[in-house]
Amino acid sequence: MRVTLGRATTNNYTTDDPSVSNSHAYIEFDDTHIFIHDTNSANGTFVNNIQIIKKEIDLTNQIKLGNHLVDNKLLNQIIHQQKVALQTDFTKEFQELEPVYNQYIKNLNKIDTSEKNRLILIRLVITAVLMLLVFLVFGKPSYMIFVGLVATMLTNFLIKPSNVREKKEDIQLNLSDDFVCPKCKTSLANKSWKYWKKNGSCPNSKCNATWQ
Numbered sequence: 001m002r003v004t005l006g007r008a009t010t011n012n013y014t015t016d017d018p019s020v021s022n023s024h025a026y027i028e029f030d031d032t033h034i035f036i037h038d039t040n041s042a043n044g045t046f047v048n049n050i051q052i053i054k055k056e057i058d059l060t061n062q063i064k065l066g067n068h069l070v071d072n073k074l075l076n077q078i079i080h081q082q083k084v085a086l087q088t089d090f091t092k093e094f095q096e097l098e099p100v101y102n103q104y105i106k107n108l109n110k111i112d113t114s115e116k117n118r119l120i121l122i123r124l125v126i127t128a129v130l131m132l133l134v135f136l137v138f139g140k141p142s143y144m145i146f147v148g149l150v151a152t153m154l155t156n157f158l159i160k161p162s163n164v165r166e167k168k169e170d171i172q173l174n175l176s177d178d179f180v181c182p183k184c185k186t187s188l189a190n191k192s193w194k195y196w197k198k199n200g201s202c203p204n205s206k207c208n209a210t211w212q
Ligand SMILES: [Zn+2]
Pocket: 181, 182, 183, 184, 185, 186, 202, 203, 204, 207, 208, 209
């Protein structure tokens, strides 16, 4: 894999520093090693202030193209992007999405459960208060049972779950931001993690990411 550096905008890493040649150097890398090669630049390539033609580097080294000090953070990003672009097996990255997905499902279920409990509590309190009032006014336990039944039916009918949908939509929105193809970031939130696991590849036809 290769990253080119120079003043020409066709390079992967570019700078408009006049001491940098159009095609100044290139970096060759695999998973473990990074080499920098000078490509006959006018003002030379330097690693820790020593001029080099070809040298193994790591991204803690000070790299200079002519007078230009290379932004190692940016260079690292460019290298990483290239690695991702060439990578097709995203099994490890996909596996890492499972806990993320599960947490969202848990949160969705939690909303249902807590809303259900809240409704039960409200209905119980209203029914109990009504029963107590009837007992205090009429003093007849048989009225209480009748009122209790009516109140239960009425509160079931009148008190409905509130803002559950909004809360769920918020969670689903966040899920579609986080549960995405590790390569192209296409959202996978319309189906379950298990579905995509079985499917084994990204739904985006322009993306070649796969996972087992
Ligand atoms: Zn993809």
